[in-house]
Amino acid sequence: MKKGKGCEGKAPGMRVRGHPVLGEPPGGREITVFLDGKPLPAREGEPLAAALFASGIRVAHYAAEGREPRGPFCMIGRCTECRMVLEGKGMVLTCLTPAEEGMRLHTPGRRGKP
């Protein structure tokens, strides 16, 4: 199985503007959340997974046994592949959790730290 290939790098324009059915993306105010201590730009109210994608971050956590990188898949809160640790909330599904100013996210399961 591929390990983390294609998971790095920026993905410009991942936010869909002027969608023919959904219109403009919700929220808007530019805020900052923190991923493993580093600041990450986000828009208030968008799913955390969307903010991660917009910055080119595709890895949400590392698998329990093989420590392979895993990332959001279904985007509707079913597959649980987008789960990350949100300070004060514990494990959350980032595809369903709206971004708020100053949220602190952590990537669980990195090799070397449980």
Added chain:
Amino acid sequence: MGSEVTDETNGWQEAWEAAENGAVAVMDCHEEIPCNPCQEACPNGAIRVEPHVCALPRLDPGACNGCGRCVALCPGMAVFLLDRRERNGFARVTVPYEMGGKPVEGDVVQVVDGEGKALTEGKILKVRAWGGEAPTLLLTVRVPEEVALKVRGVRYRLIELDEGLEVENAPPLLDYPICRCEDVSLQNVRETLRSGVRSLLTLRRATRVGLGYCQGLFCQSSLREELAAAAGREAWKMGSFRVRPPVRPVKLGRLGGENA
């Protein structure tokens, strides 16, 4: 799918008449979805998706030169070309083709309607390829005029393949994580089943499947199939994990009245 000549919304009557002078596009689009590649495809601006992107496309047969770009580019394969210039009871219909096999001019193929039912046999007069590595082929077939408007495709493969069977017979990916929360591979589950485990609950205790964050929400049905195959029983007889609401993980504090 309606295929009467009188379908006025799509301007088929006009197209039918215009086809006497050569190929003209016929739009068989009934999906009011945000989709307009046909409008972009037409070099003559003969196709309009108006007043908004979810509207059905309208074709001006007078402005259509029958180039077939829209036939190749419609993602729903909902456009075909009609050409009645022979005027001898036969029409030439051009349909997109993206299946296996290598159709060549002169082949006699089964011509099918929108539901895949055989209409007649027709000879391929022309094969054009559109696009790069995996091109959409435009096949022009000659068919009796009375079925011309019903033609939506050709069946080129002589053997009808059972896709379900193809999928079932494909070798399983043994390192595929069947339980994604606890990262348990299909191989691991099969080995455990070989050791004699015959219930979902025992399987869960032995391998930790279904004990992760999603609590078996995602993996349960695949596990049940595996278990049923190992036990030689039907899947629905294999029971399930004990279902304890809530379905999604909820902090105890939330249940105690804390606000989100």
